[in-house]
Amino acid sequence: MSLARNLNRALTATTGLQVRRAARPAKGRTTTAPRSAGRPEATYRRPSAEDLATDRLLRRPVFVISSIRSGSTLLRMMLGAHPRLHAPHELHLGRMEVDCVNWFSRRAMSALGLERGDLEHLLWDRVLHRELVRAGKDFVVEKTPANVYMYRRLKDCWPDARFVFLLRHPESIARSWHESDPVKRPYDKAVGEVLPYLAAVEEARAADADGFTVRYEDITAGPEREMRRLCAFLGVDYEPAMLHYGERSGGELVRGLGDWRDTIRTGTVQPGRALPGEGEVPEALRPACAAWGYPS
Template sequence: MSLARTLNRALTVTTGLQVRRAPRAAQGRTSAAPKAAARPAATYRCPSAEDLATDRLLRQPVFIISSIRSGSTLLRMMLGAHPRLHTLHELHLGRMDVICDNWHSEHAMGALGHARGDLEHLLWDRVMHRELVKSGKDFIVEKTPANAYMYRRLKDCWPDARFVFLLRHPESIARSWHESDPVKRPYDKAVTDVLRYMTAVEEARTADPDGFTVRYEDVTADPGREMRRLCAFLGVDYTPAMLNYGRKSGRELIRGLGDWRDHIRTGTVQPGRALPEEDEIPERLRAMCAAWGYTSDTASDATS
């Protein structure tokens, strides 16, 4: 009689229990790791005007707030051709974390008045300021579309930040997002995806009466006029180089594929696609079209 059987007989008599071998996991399969608990929202303080001198190196950063597929790459490249504006690739600041991994470091930072969010803000500020200094220019421009979801935090981090709200016809955004990968993103899913971005953009635009709104269709129709308006908002002189920003690298060509690939390939602004007809706009996008002024009248004006 095996040891296990003898042990089970004795356990059954004395306790009514038995020992069973744990089932083996299927060969080649690993058990799924438990999902990490969502981190609580970072707490931070908003620097006052007096604190800015010590808390921030960067002054008056510019953030382009837009949905995906709105032409932010084109606008970034045009602004980057200005001698005083340094534009970066998308930084995704909201995905950069600072972690105090024990009580001692957390307590030490707390004694300095820094919560986790404060440390993250110092990191963001240092990273962007470093790139600005390397460029030799005066102001930095950042255009990650996900910034639409963190407008309030960017404003709290840099109270003197300037915000440019880039709009595009909602159906054109959805169509462009769908066409970039039709298999992965059927049109209905593309509408759902971009509507989240557009809602965040509109909430930020409503919250910031001092921001500057520009439309992709206006940039492609009359780039000189729109760049003059934008330069006036940013307090810099207009330069014609913004309209002829030059040929970019192969990587830029790949990153810019989509409706504005001709802009990037030629280094000059090209006409945008025609706006959709009224009956091409899905019901879910009609409210956003109205909020952004894309009515049938404005559509006919933009394409004339």
Template sequence: MSLMRNLNRALTATTGLQVRKAPTQPARTKAAQPAVPAATYRRPALQDLPVERLLRRPVFIISSVRSGSTLLRMMLGAHSRLHAPHELHLGRIDVICNNWHSQRAMSTLGLERGDLEHLLWDRVLHRELVRSGKDVVVEKTPANAFMYERIRDCWPDARFVLLLRHPESIARSWHESDPVKRPYDTAVRDALRYMEAVEQARAAGLGGCTVRYEDITAEPERQMRRLCAFLDVDYEPGMLHYGRKGGSELVRGLGDWRDNIRTGTVQPGRRLPKDDEIAAPLRPLCAAWGYTSRVGADAAA
């Protein structure tokens, strides 16, 4: 007689109950995760910045992918007063209160989730700046184009550099960086999201200094002088000879401006596309960014 039978006999005699094997339950489908609500935060007033922020007047490059932002970052980073670290993707750093007690404690301090994230972002950038021994931090992550409003709210005294490049050149470069993963049509669609975000920042009156990749490759000294004047630092010739800092890791995947990174000196850009070479979805932005009159011209002319 099995153990289960003996156990049930004893249970029945004493309690009137029996043990039965539970029926097999059908596999449960994983419930969809609820959407994370937008972070709540307050924008500090300028007079409160000494308490709310460690950084003063940080600089953010607003650009699409494949627009030459790595080249610009390295040129600015070669300045003795400008620190331009690698892409930091601050927008992907979240702060979460794990229970009601911590959330209530932070709320009592006037700090909601977004406020805590802003404090962390500010500390990360300030740490990098202090470690560099320089005066001004320059952050360039293409995804910043999607969160320019929040950057402006986090640092009300932030300065912005809008970097433009011919939309068709951006799409081709994005395609050529990984032709298997990104066929041309896919590259156009993906890159267009970034370009439209940059255009929204321009249309919103973000201000700052606008510079073109084609102008940087054609007249590097003139453009660096413009940027230095905007950033309130003296121009330094070393910005045009930024060396090979970072080695091959920076070169890998940089596409059509990899020679700029290898040599440490600015090289001429590619020929600008002709009218009939521009994908239809990109033509409105070409007009908005003033490239229609430049179509067919050489970027180094």
């Protein structure tokens, strides 16, 4: 039984939650994305290799797939310091939707072979390509944590996309999420809120044998080593500037679009928190620890 299935079974037993992976459509067929509240499902097709030249402006985008509070903003800042990589703030592509408001527009787009999901993909592609051109770089990196719930759709939108899976000790994730708003989010509540992210990360990681896995703890302990590994995966030369990405002001790091606190504003990699001690990991997080090779 796969690690992802083991993790999902454990999460279901402890929380009643389970993350299901959407089936991949057969070649030439359409698939549907999860529906938003009050909206019909978005139907789309996965462009073939021959169609990519006309259907997508953006080529070989990079998506960081992680839970909340996993250090993805730090990784974004380090990657964005590379002269060939553009890593904007979180873009929340999944919340950008397109609609044809009447029968005529739906029929017109359908006659072009474009359903609502296809139109959304064209919009996403144009937004990312616009930012890449403005930056004057070669590849875009996107790191919105909610991307973990739309991994399959990102893969269908950009068949040549590359995925970086960022892991962190599950208890550290929950602890950091709790500390970001301890009054609103007691620790037990924080644990429950990160569990679906952990399951979804493992589902995506199990589905992508070509992806690259990196740990937050390894980045903070040996940043040069890990950035050299990651650069090799992305096919770019290592750049020392990635370790000192530069100080940032409050106006540059905005709450809701990634980490905005003092540590990330320093412009360099800071030591990570110590791993939890024996007996400090809640029972609900132990399956994720086992799946990712962390002590619990």
